[in-house]
Amino acid sequence: MVISLSRVLISDEVDPKCVDILQSHGVEVVTNTKLSKNELIAEIPKYDGLIVRSATKVTAEVINAGKNLKIIGRAGTGVDNIDCQVATERGIIVMNTPGGNTLSAAEHTCALIISLTRDLARAAQSMKEERWDRKAFMGIELNGKTLAIIGLGRIGREVALRMQSFGMKTIGYDPIIGAEVAAEFNTEWLPLENLWPLADFITVHTPLIPATTNLINDDVFAKCKRGMCVINCARGGIIDEAALLRALESGQCGGAGLDVFVEEPPKDYSLAKHPKVTATPHLGASTREAQSRVAVEIAEQFIDLVQGKQLFGAVNAPALSNALSPESQPWVRLGENLGVLGSLLARDSVASMHLTTIGTSLDKAGSYLSAAMLAGYLRSTRSGDADAPLNLINAPVLAKQAGLTVKMSTQSQVSTTASISVIFTTAGGQSVQLAGSVAGEAVTKNGASVIGLSLSQAVNASVCGIINLSSALANGLEALKTIVSSSNQAVL
Ligand SMILES: NC(=O)C1=CN([C@@H]2O[C@H](COP(=O)(O)OP(=O)(O)OC[C@H]3O[C@@H](n4cnc5c(N)ncnc54)[C@H](O)[C@@H]3O)[C@@H](O)[C@H]2O)C=CC1
Numbered sequence: 001m002v003i004s005l006s007r008v009l010i011s012d013e014v015d016p017k018c019v020d021i022l023q024s025h026g027v028e029v030v031t032n033t034k035l036s037k038n039e040l041i042a043e044i045p046k047y048d049g050l051i052v053r054s055a056t057k058v059t060a061e062v063i064n065a066g067k068n069l070k071i072i073g074r075a076g077t078g079v080d081n082i083d084c085q086v087a088t089e090r091g092i093i094v095m096n097t098p099g100g101n102t103l104s105a106a107e108h109t110c111a112l113i114i115s116l117t118r119d120l121a122r123a124a125q126s127m128k129e130e131r132w133d134r135k136a137f138m139g140i141e142l143n144g145k146t147l148a149i150i151g152l153g154r155i156g157r158e159v160a161l162r163m164q165s166f167g168m169k170t171i172g173y174d175p176i177i178g179a180e181v182a183a184e185f186n187t188e189w190l191p192l193e194n195l196w197p198l199a200d201f202i203t204v205h206t207p208l209i210p211a212t213t214n215l216i217n218d219d220v221f222a223k224c225k226r227g228m229c230v231i232n233c234a235r236g237g238i239i240d241e242a243a244l245l246r247a248l249e250s251g252q253c254g255g256a257g258l259d260v261f262v263e264e265p266p267k268d269y270s271l272a273k274h275p276k277v278t279a280t281p282h283l284g285a286s287t288r289e290a291q292s293r294v295a296v297e298i299a300e301q302f303i304d305l306v307q308g309k310q311l312f313g314a315v316n317a318p319a320l321s322n323a324l325s326p327e328s329q330p331w332v333r334l335g336e337n338l339g340v341l342g343s344l345l346a347r348d349s350v351a352s353m354h355l356t357t358i359g360t361s362l363d364k365a366g367s368y369l370s371a372a373m374l375a376g377y378l379r380s381t382r383s384g385d386a387d388a389p390l391n392l393i394n395a396p397v398l399a400k401q402a403g404l405t406v407k408m409s410t411q412s413q414v415s416t417t418a419s420i421s422v423i424f425t426t427a428g429g430q431s432v433q434l435a436g437s438v439a440g441e442a443v444t445k446n447g448a449s450v451i452g453l454s455l456s457q458a459v460n461a462s463v464c465g466i467i468n469l470s471s472a473l474a475n476g477l478e479a480l481k482t483i484v485s486s487s488n489q490a491v492l
C-alpha cells in the first residue's frame with residue numbers, strides 16, 4: 001500500500017520544525033490553530049494529512065468530512081481526542097509520537113508531588129500578596145513515604161525512578177507490566193486492592209479507556225489512608241472529579257495535583273480553585289524539549305511512511321507495518337487479487353478465509369496478506385459507501401463487522417519458494433481454494449502477479465494454470481474460467 005501526501009493541516013500549536021521538515025519534502029503545510037469545529041469540518045476536505053495536539057477534537061464528524069484524509073498525526077502521546085475507531089473504519093492511519101514527551105510529563109508529575117508537600121503554589125502566591133506567613137505552610141517530607149503508581153508504562157516508570165531519589169518507596173499496578181519488570185525499576189507490583197491502603201501518594205499514568213475511567217472513585221478513596229494525596233498528569237476522568245472534591249472536603253484526601261481535567265478548559269473551576277489542589281492547565285508536555293521532539297518525530301514519521309521506509313507510531317494499522325517495503329508490494333497486489341478472485345469464484349457470500357503462508361520469507365506477512373485479501377474481497381462485493389477506500393487499515397475491521405472470520409497459518413520452510421494458499425468457505429459450506437506466488441522480475445515489473453490456481457467445488461472443475469491475474473480479473477469471471485481451462489502453466 002503506497003501512501004502519498006500533498007497537503008497537511010496543522011490545527012494546534014506545534015513547533016515550527018514540523019512544518020520545515022514536511023515542506024522540505026515537498027508537502028504543502030497550512031497551520032491554522034484558530035479553527036472552530038464547523039470551520040475545521042469545512043476546511044478538512046482540502047487535506048490528506050492532519051496534525052494535532054490535544055486541543056483539536058478529531059470527532060467522527062471531522063473524520064467523515066475529511067474525504068481525502070489518509071493520516072492523522074498526534075504530536076504527543078494520548079489519542080483520546082481522535083475518534084480512532086471511525087478513522088480505522090475509513091481506512092485512515094492514526095499515528096502518535098510515543099515517548100517524545102515522556103520525560104517532560106514525568107518531571108511535571110514530580111513537580112506536582114513536590115509542590116503538594118510544601119503547598120508551594122499558595123506559599124508563593126502569599127509572597128506576591130506581600131504576606132510573610134510562615135505558620136500557614138507546614139509541609140511534610142517525601143522521604144520514607146509510599147508512592148503508588150497506577151500505570152507502569154513510559155511515564156510511570158520515569159516517575160518511579162525520580163521519586164525514589166527523594167527516598168520514596170514505589171509500589172505500582174499495571175495489567176500488562178508484571179512484577180518482574182516492575183522490579184527492574186525498584187517498584188513493587190501489587191494488585192490494586194492491596195495497593196490502596198499502603199499509599200501516601202497515588203499518581204495515575206494510564207490512558208483514559210473504559211477500564212480506567214473513574215478508576216479512583218468514592219470506594220477507592222474510602223480504602224485509602226486518610227490524608228493520602230492524588231496526582232493526575234495523565235487524563236481527566238481517571239480520577240472521578242466529583243468523588244475527589246468530596247474526599248478533599250471530608251479530609252479523606254489530603255491534596256491533589258492536577259494537570260488534566262474531564263473538560264479542558266474546565267467550565268467548573270471548583271476543583272482547580274480548591275485550597276488543597278495544585279492545578280496546572282495541561283502543561284505536562286509543554287517544554288521546549290518535548291515540543292521540539294514531538295514536532296520532529298511526527299513530521300519524520302509522516303515522511304518515512306510516504307517514502308515507504310517504515311511505519312512508526314501508528315496506533316490503528318497493525319497490518320501495515322510489514323507491508324511498506326518494495327518487495328512486499330507485489331504480494332499485497334497478489335493478496336488483493338486473490339480476494340477479488342475468491343469473491344468471483346465463491347457463489348455465495350464468504351463466511352471464512354484460511355490463509356497459509358509458505359516459506360520463511362513470508363513468516364511476518366500473514367497479517368498484511370490477509371488484510372490485502374480482505375480488501376480485495378470486500379472491494380469486489382460491497383455496495384454503497386464507495387467514498388471510503390478499502391485498504392489494509394480498514395479491511396480487517398470491516399470484515400469482522402461483516403462476520404467474516406480469518407484464520408492464518410504459517411509453514412516456515414527454508415527451501416520452499418514463497419507462496420500463499422487461501423481457502424474461502426461460503427456460508428453454505430462450499431469452499432474455493434486458491435494458491436498464488438509472486439514470480440519473476442518481468443512479471444512484477446508491469447504490476448501483474450502470477451498465480452497458480454487450483455479451483456475446487458465452486459467452479460466444479462479441477463484445473464491448474466498460471467495466469468496474468470490482473471488482466472483476467474479485468475475481463476471478469478467468464479473470461480477467467482476460459483483462460484484457466486484453456487491454459488496449462490502458461491503466463492498470458
Ligand atoms: N499531561 C500531559 O501533558 C501528558 C499526558 N500524557 C498521558 O499520560 C498517560 C501515560 O502515558 P505513557 O506513559 O506514555 O503511556 P504508556 O502507554 O507508556 O503507559 C500506559 C500504561 O498504562 C497501563 N494501563 C492500561 N490500562 C490500565 C489499567 N486499567 N490499570 C493500570 N494500568 C493500566 C498500560 O498497560 C501501560 O503500561 C497517557 O494517558 C498520556 O496521554 C502523556 C504525555 C503528556
Ligand SMILES: O=C(O)C(=O)COP(=O)(O)O
Pocket residue numbers: 053054055075076077078079101282283284285286
Ligand atoms: O501527549 C499527551 O498525551 C498530552 O497530553 C500532551 O498534550 P499536548 O500535546 O500538550 O496538548
